[in-house]
Amino acid sequence: MEKVDWHKNHIDDSTIITDSYKTTQNVRRYFKAKFGEEFKFDRDFMQWMKSSVGLTMGDASREWMNRQHSK
Numbered sequence: 001m002e003k004v005d006w007h008k009n010h011i012d013d014s015t016i017i018t019d020s021y022k023t024t025q026n027v028r029r030y031f032k033a034k035f036g037e038e039f040k041f042d043r044d045f046m047q048w049m050k051s052s053v054g055l056t057m058g059d060a061s062r063e064w065m066n067r068q069h070s071k
Contacts, residue, residue: 003020016054016056017052017053017056017057017059018053021053030057035061045063
Protein backbone atom coordinates (compact mmCIF):
# COMPACT_ATOMS: atom_id res chain seq x y z
CA MET A 1 0.00 0.00 0.00
CA GLU A 2 1.37 3.42 -1.00
CA LYS A 3 2.53 5.60 1.89
CA VAL A 4 0.46 8.76 2.38
CA ASP A 5 1.81 11.81 4.17
CA TRP A 6 -1.45 12.92 5.77
CA HIS A 7 0.08 16.31 6.57
CA LYS A 8 1.19 17.19 3.02
CA ASN A 9 -0.24 14.93 0.29
CA HIS A 10 -3.16 16.09 -1.84
CA ILE A 11 -6.28 14.31 -0.56
CA ASP A 12 -9.25 13.55 -2.79
CA ASP A 13 -12.08 11.02 -2.88
CA SER A 14 -9.83 8.33 -4.34
CA THR A 15 -7.12 8.62 -1.65
CA ILE A 16 -6.79 5.26 0.11
CA ILE A 17 -6.93 5.26 3.91
CA THR A 18 -3.66 3.66 4.98
CA ASP A 19 -2.47 2.14 8.23
CA SER A 20 -0.47 5.35 8.75
CA TYR A 21 -3.68 7.46 8.78
CA LYS A 22 -3.55 10.53 11.01
CA THR A 23 -6.28 13.07 11.70
CA THR A 24 -4.45 16.18 10.47
CA GLN A 25 -5.37 19.72 9.46
CA ASN A 26 -4.94 18.57 5.85
CA VAL A 27 -7.63 15.89 6.37
CA ARG A 28 -9.87 18.45 8.11
CA ARG A 29 -9.46 20.81 5.11
CA TYR A 30 -10.53 17.99 2.77
CA PHE A 31 -13.74 17.38 4.74
CA LYS A 32 -14.47 21.10 5.21
CA ALA A 33 -14.08 21.64 1.46
CA LYS A 34 -16.76 18.98 0.92
CA PHE A 35 -19.14 19.76 3.79
CA GLY A 36 -18.37 23.29 4.89
CA GLU A 37 -18.23 24.50 8.45
CA GLU A 38 -20.78 21.91 9.56
CA PHE A 39 -18.03 19.25 9.38
CA LYS A 40 -16.71 18.21 12.78
CA PHE A 41 -14.67 15.20 13.84
CA ASP A 42 -16.06 13.27 16.75
CA ARG A 43 -14.44 10.43 18.62
CA ASP A 44 -16.53 7.70 16.96
CA PHE A 45 -15.82 8.95 13.44
CA MET A 46 -12.11 9.32 14.20
CA GLN A 47 -12.09 5.70 15.40
CA TRP A 48 -13.96 4.63 12.26
CA MET A 49 -11.29 6.34 10.14
CA LYS A 50 -8.48 4.51 11.96
CA SER A 51 -10.20 1.16 11.41
CA SER A 52 -10.97 1.75 7.70
CA VAL A 53 -7.62 0.85 6.15
CA GLY A 54 -8.12 0.06 2.46
CA LEU A 55 -11.24 2.18 2.03
CA THR A 56 -11.12 5.56 0.30
CA MET A 57 -11.70 9.08 1.50
CA GLY A 58 -14.83 9.02 -0.70
CA ASP A 59 -16.04 6.10 1.46
CA ALA A 60 -15.20 8.16 4.54
CA SER A 61 -17.23 11.10 3.19
CA ARG A 62 -20.24 8.84 2.65
CA GLU A 63 -19.84 7.42 6.16
CA TRP A 64 -19.75 10.92 7.65
CA MET A 65 -22.90 11.88 5.70
CA ASN A 66 -24.69 8.69 6.85
CA ARG A 67 -23.81 9.51 10.45
CA GLN A 68 -25.19 13.04 10.04
CA HIS A 69 -28.46 11.78 8.59
CA SER A 70 -28.93 9.32 11.44
CA LYS A 71 -28.61 12.02 14.14
